[in-house]
Amino acid sequence: MANPLRSKVIQLYKNLIFMGRDYPAGEDLFKERLRQAFRKNMHVSDPNEIRKLIARGNYMARELQALYHVHKYRAMKRRYYNND
Amino acid sequence: MALRVLVGVKRVIDYAVKVRVKPDKSGVVMDGVKHSMNPFCEIALEEAVRLKEKSLASEVIVVSCGPQQCQEVIRTALAIGADRGIHVEVSENDELGPLQVSKILAALVKKEDVGLVLLGKQAIDDDCNQTGQMTAGLLDWSQGTFVSEMTVEGEALKVVREVDGGLETVRLKLPSVITADLRLNEPRYATLPNIMKAKKKKLEVLKIKDLGVDVSPRFQVLSIDEPPQREAGVIVENTEELVEKLKEIGQI
Numbered sequence: 267m268a269n270p271l272r273s274k275v276i277q278l279y280k281n282l283i284f285m286g287r288d289y290p291a292g293e294d295l296f297k298e299r300l301r302q303a304f305r306k307n308m309h310v311s312d313p314n315e316i317r318k319l320i321a322r323g324n325y326m327a328r329e330l331q332a333l334y335h336v337h338k339y340r341a342m343k344r345r346y347y348n349n350d
Numbered sequence: 351m352a353l354r355v356l357v358g359v360k361r362v363i364d365y366a367v368k369v370r371v372k373p374d375k376s377g378v379v380m381d382g383v384k385h386s387m388n389p390f391c392e393i394a395l396e397e398a399v400r401l402k403e404k405s406l407a408s409e410v411i412v413v414s415c416g417p418q419q420c421q422e423v424i425r426t427a428l429a430i431g432a433d434r435g436i437h438v439e440v441s442e443n444d445e446l447g448p449l450q451v452s453k454i455l456a457a458l459v460k461k462e463d464v465g466l467v468l469l470g471k472q473a474i475d476d477d478c479n480q481t482g483q484m485t486a487g488l489l490d491w492s493q494g495t496f497v498s499e500m501t502v503e504g505e506a507l508k509v510v511r512e513v514d515g516g517l518e519t520v521r522l523k524l525p526s527v528i529t530a531d532l533r534l535n536e537p538r539y540a541t542l543p544n545i546m547k548a549k550k551k552k553l554e555v556l557k558i559k560d561l562g563v564d565v566s567p568r569f570q571v572l573s574i575d576e577p578p579q580r581e582a583g584v585i586v587e588n589t590e591e592l593v594e595k596l597k598e599i600g601q602i
Contacts, residue, residue, distance in 0.1 A: 284542040331539040342389055342532050
């Protein structure tokens, strides 16, 4: 049962690395934190636990998207609109 | 309704990058600098994709004019939901301004039988805010600029425009050119799986001469300077000193 989950974990990791390019505080910082987070759970073997962690990873990806959107929106609003 | 939508997207220096002017003042540093899709173009693209999802548009064609690297931005647009992409290849010597891009878009509209053109209101690198207006002029189409809301009503579009005095609601007869403003929608993010899936979509490369468009430049950039550095403020001890300083600079 570990094998299909393994590919899901790798896919999650790749997705997050890809998203890290837009991280406002810096891509390198993001990559370091990401690697630490994955390394911390390296030895988890229970499939249910792994599924929960993957779900949390997907949740983090959605949170990142929201962060990027807000960051960009605020930057555009500050630059282009007369904010009294 | 078989409405074909053309979305123009521009590859610009990423909004979060601190732009540096080249020492010879001929331009800004572009080599090795992160580029991405213009934020307003993202909003225009999102609107087009939503039209398609609501079955109000039959096809979304995304176009970008520029060097080879433009294809990255087109791929992102395909990942977000465009059906196919067109890359109008530009050589090192061609400098495309809004007029030239408008001519290219007008030629593509005729070639691809497009009924609606969606563009960002302006690019964050040159801030021209002209391409949409010029394209509408060249095609003799109705235009809605600074659009923050758009609804399709049969053969017309009802748009709400953000203007200085507030909001203006206009009904436009299709075909139209629309330029997107910040509050039109919240663009989706192109994730890695989407980008992988979009590799199957068609990306056509065209040369400007294939379209028979004259893109000779009409203006020349003389120099580019950094904005003046903000001067440090002066701290005063008391109100008397403040009044004195204000008198010194002739403000009172």
